[in-house]
Amino acid sequence: PANLLESELFGYKEGAFTGAIRGGRLGKFQLADGGTIFLDEIGDMPLPMQAKILRVLQEREVESLGSSAPEPVNIRVVAATNRNLKQMVKEGAFRADLYYRLNVINLNIPPLREHPEDIPLLTQHILSQLYHKTGIYKHMNQEGLDLLGQFSWPGNVRQLYYIIERAVIKTDGDIISEKDLPAEIQPMDRVNHKTRLPRRLDDLLAQVEQEEIIRTLEETNYNKCKAASILGISRSRLYRKLLQYKG
Structure with missing residues (x-):
């Protein structure tokens, strides 16, 4: 307002x-x-x-x-x-x-799609930032970096940040690969193939729960006490969930 x-x-x-x-x-x-x-x-x-x-x-x-x-x-x-x-x-x-x-001095910053060669360095920097912010350490493999480099990034570096942030929290293990990146940046043929695969109901519910926890953490700037209160769960339960996501 x-x-x-x-x-x-x-x-x-x-x-x-x-x-x-x-x-x-x-x-x-x-x-x-x-x-x-x-x-x-x-x-x-x-x-x-x-x-x-x-x-x-x-x-x-x-x-x-x-x-x-x-x-x-x-x-x-x-x-x-x-x-x-x-x-x-x-x-x-x-x-x-x-x-x-x-408009005394005008600096025109080109969109991310015009300098994809910077994406690996930006990704490393973002992963380092997220480690200091969340305590979760992840590394992205070459296949994941290649996929990031192929996307057009209409939201530029901010979109790259949130895509990587989501992958960090959702990925099991320490390595983020192309399959761990969201559907919005995947090639359409790969997305269509994924959507045809049958999925268990408990897997779907777990994914919805995980995405809601991530969204709430983002909205509260990773204030875990506040996020737990909004989600209606105890802080210890939220910590257990985050430990699961760390793999």
């Missing part, structure tokens, strides 16, 4: 709204004072929020929710988007003044 985004970026004073914590809270702009702030998916921000961000860039000051006294900030802003901001300006969906204010 826009008001939640505003409180995150600009902060708020005590009593600014119902639920505001005592003493208020600094926003991301104040916390970045003297440094750099990264605004991801700037093209998705609503027009009223765009106006507030423009003011920060022009006036070099921030006004917290519930305050009438602007605070000076000295920040560099880096913004990213996967949308065509020029076209959005023409359509009135993005402010022209903010566009030109941000």
Whole structure:
């Protein structure tokens, strides 16, 4: 919601709204004072929020929710988007003044499909990140890497991350192979062949349970206590399930 985004970026004073914590809270702009702030998916921000961000860039000051006294900030802003901001300006969906204010240095990052040779290194990096995040160590074999290199990756590196994350949790053993990767990146003939194979009901139920646990862990940023509460199971039972998935 826009008001939640505003409180995150600009902060708020005590009593600014119902639920505001005592003493208020600094926003991301104040916390970045003297440094750099990264605004991801700037093209998705609503027009009223765009106006507030423009003011920060022009006036070099921030006004917290519930305050009438602007605070000076000295920040560099880096913004990213996967949308065509020029076209959005023409359509009135993005402010022209903010566009030109941000578009001082433009870096065009090519889609992942245009540099598949980077996928093995990215995969290794993601697996290392996931090991530090979940404690689950996995390695991907060459067949799995070859399959990743053949996919078009419309969601780019984020999609690659979540595909690997899911494979890490679902794969038995330490090696991720092509058969452990989801159907969405498999060749169609292989997917069709798989769907014709008979499957036991208990295997299907176990897969549904595993996918739901993975989804809940992703949504809670791997907070196991919170995930167990949402799933309605004990924390020890969740740990046992995760140990099963580690193989």
